[in-house]
Amino acid sequence: MSATGIGASVKRLEDIRFITGKGRYVDDVNRPGQAFAYFLRSPHAHATIDKIDASEALKAPGVVAIFTGDDIAADKVGGLICGWMIHSKDGSPMQAGAHPALAQGKVRYVGDHVAVVIADTYAQARDAGEQIVVDYTPLPAVVDPAKAAEADQAQVHDAAPNNTCFNWHLGDKAATEAAFAAAAHVTKLDLVNNRLIPNAMEPRAAVGDYDSGTDTITLYTTSQNPHVARLVLSAFIGLAPEHKLRVIAPDVGGGFGSKIFIYAEETVCAWAAKKIDRPVKWTADRTEAFLSDAHGRDHVTHAELALDASGRMTGVRVHTIANMGSYLSTFASSVPTYLYAPLLSGQYDIPAIYAEVDAVYTTTAPVDAYRGAGRPEATFVIERLVELAARETGRDPAEFRRQNFVTQFPHQTPVIMAYDVGDYAQALDKALALADYKGVGARKAASAAKGKLRGVGFSAFIEACGIAPSAAVGSLGAGVGLWESAEVRVNPIGTVEILTGSHSHGQSHETTFAQLVSDRLGIPIGNVSIVHGDTDKVQMGMGTYGSRSGAVGMSAIVKALDKIEAKAKKVAGHVLEASDQDIEFKDGKFTVKGTDKSIDFGSVALQAYVAHKFNGQELEPGLKESAFWDPTNFTFPAGVHICEVEIDPETGVVKVDRYTAVDDFGKLINPMVVHGQVHGGIAQGIGQALLEGAVYNDDGQLLTASYMDYCMPRADNLPSFTIDTIETPCPSNPLGIKGCGEAGAIASPPAVINAITDALGHEDVTMPATPQVVWRATQKAPLKRAAE
C-alpha cells in the first residue's frame, strides 16, 4: 500500500482550504448588480390567504420587485415535485397535493412561502417585507401524525382526503399472520421515531444569475446533487431547458440529506433573476433553516416480533404512520416505504415480514430524507423489538441475536433485499470483546454502589446503501435512475482531472477519490484534481446521498480508469513497438512483458496527445474517457454497536459512558475518513436518542426553532468512541466498498435506548431521552423479567 493509495489514512486535501477560510460557498458568490431576496413566510400553520397588499412595500426604498404565487403561475412555472411514485395497497397512486413555490391561496405550515421581496440590499428587502399586509383566515392546525387521518381533522390538501398520501404495504400478510398464530412468544412495542431538524452548518443559499445575451440561467445553490436540481428545475418545474440552465453547487457545508431536495427558494431566485434581469441572492438565516429545511424521521409505529419456542424469530409485523409534513418533498415518499420496510429483516433470518405504512399530511414543515433516511427508523424498530424479546424470554441479547443471524449468503429476505455478503457473528464477537461485555455486571454493581443505574444496549444494524440499481428502483417508483458518472481527463503531461457526478459536502471526495486515482495510475496524489458540482463541467450525475459515492461514484471512476488504461496500453504499445496485449501496467509504468522496455504514465499521456507514434486514423489521439456505473445490487453495510450508559436517578441525566462500534463497510479507501464518518453519525444518532426533537405546539408553531430549544449534540455529550471494522468485500462493485456515511446515525439510537431501558428495567422511555423524560421514567418500577 502506498502512502497515498487505497487503504491509507491520507489527511484531507480539502482541509487546508476550509480551515483557512478559502472555501467558496454559495454565500461567497456575488454577481455584479445583484439584488437580494427576502421571503415573506407564513406565521400561521394553516390559513387561507384572502388578500396580499404589497402597495406600501413596493414604495419602500430599494425595492425592485415583489412577487407572489400568482406571478410564478402566470409565467407557466410549475410547482415543486416529488420524484418517487408510491401506490397504495389498493393500487391507487399517492395523493400529492400541489406544492407551489410561492403559496397560492393557502399556507400549510409556519414558514411556508407567501411572497418574495427583491431589493437592492437584504435589509431593504426585509424592511419592505414587513410592510406587506396579508389577510389570512386561520384554519385549524394538524400537528399529530397519529391523529391526522381522523375524520375531525382539518384537511391539508383537498386532493388528499383524510390527510392521507398513501396506505402502502410490503410483504406477505398471510404468511406473517400464520407465523404469529403459531408463535410461542410475541413481543409488542409502540415506538415514536422523533422528528429531527437537519442543521447543516451552512444554511441553504441560492444565487440566480441570468444572462440575457445567451438566455441562460445560472443557479448557484447549496445542493448535494446539482444535476438532479437542474433536471427537476428544467423538466418538471419548467424554468428553462437544460442546455439553458447551469447549476453550480460549489463548496457545501454539510447536507445530511437536507440539500438533496429542490426547494422553493432556489426555484424563485432562478426564476426571478430572469424576470428582473438581475442576479438575485438569498441566504437562509438559522431561523429559516429550522422552519423550512425538510425535517427528518417522525414515525409512529406499532411493531411485533414472533418467536418459536427455541427462540427463532419467525415473523415481524409493523404498522407505521409516517408524517410527510405539509407537502411532499422531492424524495419524501421513498423514505418511509422502500428505504424503510425492506430493512425490517435486520441481520436476521426471518421468514415472514409484513409492514403497513400510512403516510399522512400535517401542517408542519415537509419531511424527507435525513442521514439514514428510513433505515434508522427500521433499525430502531427491529433492534428495539429484538432487545425486548431477549429480555422478555430471558435470553442474553447478544446470543439471541447470534442465534438468529443470517449466516448463508446470498440471503433473500421476504422484503425485497438480497443480502450479498456479511459476517455478523465476527462483528458481534469483536464488539463484545472491545466493549468488555463480560465486565458489565461488575460495572453495574459499581454504579449501583454510587446510587447510579447502569445499562447496556445493543444494535446489530444493517442498511441498504449504494443506491441503487436503476431498473430496480424504477420498478419501485423512482423517477430517476441511480447510476453515477465519471470522466477521466488525462492532461498531456500526465496530471489527471476526475469529473464526477458525486458531490462532496463533507465526505472528503477530493481526498478519497484522488487516492483511488493515485493508486490506480501510480501517480502522485497531488497530480489529481476532483471536479464536481457544476453542470457545465460534469455532464450528468446523480449526486451524493445514501452512502453511495464510494460504492457507485468511485465505481464509475474505476470503469473510466479501465478505459484509460486500455487506451494508454495501445499508445504505449506503439511507442514501445509492441502489441498492446503484451503491455503490462503497474506502479505507473507500462512495460513490455518479459523485457525492461518501459515508459511511464506521464510520457504515455504526452504521446497520446502529440500523436506522433501512431496513426491518428487507427487510434484516436488524446486520453480522456468517461463511464456510467449502474450498480447491480444495493450494498449492505452492517455492524454491531454496543452502548453503555449510566443514569443519575436523582436528575435523570444519562451519561453515555462507553460506546463501541464494529462495522463492516467492505474495503476502506481511507480509514481516517471512515472513522470520521462513523464519529459524526454516532454523534447524530446519540443526538436523536438523547437530545434532539422538533416540537410543534397544538397551533402548529415550531417551539424548537433555535438552538435555545433545539439541542444539538456537543462534544461534552459524548464519550470517546471505540471504533473498529471488519471487512467482507462487497461483491457487486469493483472496489468492494459498501459505504459508511450513514451507519453511525442508523445504528446508534436503538443502542442508546436499549441501554437506557436496560438500566431502568422497563421500556417506557421516548426519544429524545432528555433528563426530564428519564427522571420521570425512573419513577416507574422496573418490570419483572423472565430471567429474574
Next chain:
Amino acid sequence: MYAFEYHRPTTLAGALADLENADAKPLAGGQTLLPTMKQRLASPSALVELSGVPELSGIARDGDAVVIGAMTRHIDVAQSPVVAGAIPALAALAGGIGDPQVRNRGTLGGSLANNDPAADYPGAALALGATIVTDRRRIAAEDYFTGLFETALEPGELITKVSFPIPQKAAYVKFPSPASRYALVGVFVAKTADGVRVAVTGSGESGVFRVDSFETALSANFSPSALDGLSVPADGLNSDLHADADYRAHLIGVLAKRAVAAAG
C-alpha cells in the same frame, strides 16, 4: 437588525447624558441585546456602549465585601484572585456562564440589568445579599429583582457596581438546559453570620426567589440531610419544553442538597 445610532461615551456622565433619549439602550456585553436586535425583536434608536467608561470596571475587596464594577466581564470575575479568595462560589458561577464567547463579552451589570430568569448572577446576588449600586442609589438585592426581565431600575438608571458580602461558605449548583445551557434550575446557597440564604434561579415564574423553608432548616443544621423531607411547591414554577414545574421542584431539592455538600 434595524439601523441605530451608536455612542461610545468615555465618562459616566457622558453615558447618562446619552441615555436621556428614552429609546436609547445601554450596551454592556450585548449577549442578549444584540441577538434580540438581530432578530428584529428590539429596535433601540441608539446604543450607548459602556465599555469605554473606566469607572464601571474592576474588582476590589472592600472590607467584608467584594465590589465588582458593572462592566466587569464574566471571564474577569471567574479568573479574579480576589473573587476566588473571598467568594470562590461566585468565581465558579461566573466561569460557568454560557460559553467562552459569552464569558469574554458578557458583563455582571448587563446580566443583572437584563434579569433573565434563567441567568446565573441573580441567584448569587440574592443569596449573598448583594447591594446593587447605581448612578443614583444603592438597592438591596431583595428589592432589586421585581419580575421576569424586570428590575427596580428606573429609566436611564445605570448599574455602576455590585457589592457582594463575603459569606462563610457558599456554593452554586446549576442544572443547565440541555439546549441553551442556561440554568434550568440553579441553586445558590450561602452561609453567613446572619444565617443561611438559598436563592433559586431558572425556575420561578417571577424570576429568582429564596426558599424560606430551606433557609430555616439549613440555618439550624448546615448539612444536606437537613433538607430531607423538604420540598418546594411546583406552584409558581415555570413549565416549558425542557422541564415542567414538578421536575423543576424536584431538581431544586436535589441541587440544594448538592450545593450544601459542595459548600462543605
